[in-house]
Amino acid sequence: MSSQYSTDRHQSRHESCGQRSALIVDDVADVTEMLSVLLSSAGYRVVTASSAPAALSAARARQFDIIISDIGMPEMNGYELARALRLLPGYQTVPMVAVTGYSMFDDHERSISAGFNAHMTKPFEPRALLELIEQL
Numbered sequence: 001m002s003s004q005y006s007t008d009r010h011q012s013r014h015e016s017c018g019q020r021s022a023l024i025v026d027d028v029a030d031v032t033e034m035l036s037v038l039l040s041s042a043g044y045r046v047v048t049a050s051s052a053p054a055a056l057s058a059a060r061a062r063q064f065d066i067i068i069s070d071i072g073m074p075e076m077n078g079y080e081l082a083r084a085l086r087l088l089p090g091y092q093t094v095p096m097v098a099v100t101g102y103s104m105f106d107d108h109e110r111s112i113s114a115g116f117n118a119h120m121t122k123p124f125e126p127r128a129l130l131e132l133i134e135q136l
Contacts, residue, residue, distance in 0.1 A: 022064060027050055027074060031122075039068075067094060068096075071098055071107070095118075097133065099122060120132065
């Protein structure tokens with residue numbers, strides 16, 4: 001997998017106006033694209049990463065206001081990513097949401113224990129994700 005991250009092409013024209021920024025992490029391109037469009041339309045400046053190592057590189061390069069990540073990824077899973085992000089300067093309290101297909105009885109607890117603030121199971125209602133993010 002590439003360790004590159006990319007600034008989303010759906011960036012708003014208001015990017016320089018101090019808008020909030022989001023990091024979206026998922027190894028499935030369709031998911032990152034859908035989440036990118038959703039958050040961009042909600043006014044976020046979006047950066048996507050196709051792997052946990054790429055997400056860590058992006059987080060070291062700039063500060064994000066929200067992080068949305070899958071759990072089941074190759075190389076490094078979302079739980080490991082959340083723990084690593086919480087150790088980075090400035091990321092101890094940044095809201096993080098696990099958006100994942102993992103829905104077993106203990107997956108929510110595992111997400112929270114790893115450092116996520118919330119856990120949503122795919123498929124999800126886009127409005128529900130936006131409402132959750134606004135509450136964090």
